[in-house]
Amino acid sequence: MASEKSAFVALLDATPVTVNNYNIAEVKHALDDSVRKILTKDHKFIEDNTHVDRKLLLGFSSCFFAIGGALYGHFNDFQESKLLVTIAIVLYSILNSSMLLYTWFVEKDTIFVGVRKGNGSDEKILVSAKCNKAKAEYFVKLSISGKKPVSNAFTKSFGAWFDVDGELAADVLVRDVGSLLVDKKSQ
């Protein structure tokens, strides 16, 4: 893997990722996105978007009820439309809070779920990531289940991947993510 040119590095050579170093949320999102892209483009994992799709569905249907209920209430007499508007608002609250609960208790820190089709057996991958705001550190945990299970994690300072101008050092991140995919115990 190290010898051949990374597709992710090539992508970032064309359009570099630059963040505001003082915005932790932006740094975290840039790192999450990059880890996802390295896994799909360089390591041929296929992303499973179930978490995002479920959240988008819950979110957009809650919006549908809130906006629909408000429009219905706006164009109809208040006393006559009150019951339906109330139902719409209650549905909005239920859907909206289930989206929040899904994020908090089901998705948690997950940033990537995917599979890689191998010869004979598929490998399932699960990656979660967290930020320590006080120490400006990024914690990644990766586990692969399949024929050769792998479970690795590391914590590193943001400074390892971003220069003073906030530009992402793609090759360093590619190397770090690559090291997570190797089973250290078997070596």
Next chain:
Amino acid sequence: MDILGSFRHMSIRQMLHQVLNFCLVVSSALAMWKGLAVVTNSESPIVVVLSESMEPAFQRGDLLLLSMFNTPIRVGDITVFKIAGKDIPIVHRVLEVHDSKENGTQYLLTKGDNNPVDDRGLYNRNQMWVTQKEVVGRVSAFMPYIGMVTIILNDYPQLKGLLLAVLGVFVLITKEE
């Protein structure tokens, strides 16, 4: 902030997520407003005083919280009513109440505390009474000065458009934590 730059690296799902964030801001505002309307049983539970007709009770720029629970309207109540065909609701005190035995509705005569005459001049031509149906709510609480913000925004509509546009772009391009 580089707007195009923040979109360049986004996948379709991430863009949908940003659009969803925008929709959620709109939805939560609408849901709160309609929720408050349903709870207070008033079509428009918050209004801003635009005139001096109720001084010294209310001044221009006061924010009023309305409610309309099922008790009958009484003389002395301060009501907000919207005359059929007129856009701007009026905040005035009830001077006379007539309960109709035939249809159970109430007919009201109103007057601004600071006005020399009652409101018949403000009603539609030949309209003698405000009907219960036209009453949006009764004033249950007020907060001074806060309404000046909406008065200023209404006086300068460009300001309102600018504010909404800036907030909208901001929500679309920034990611939450």
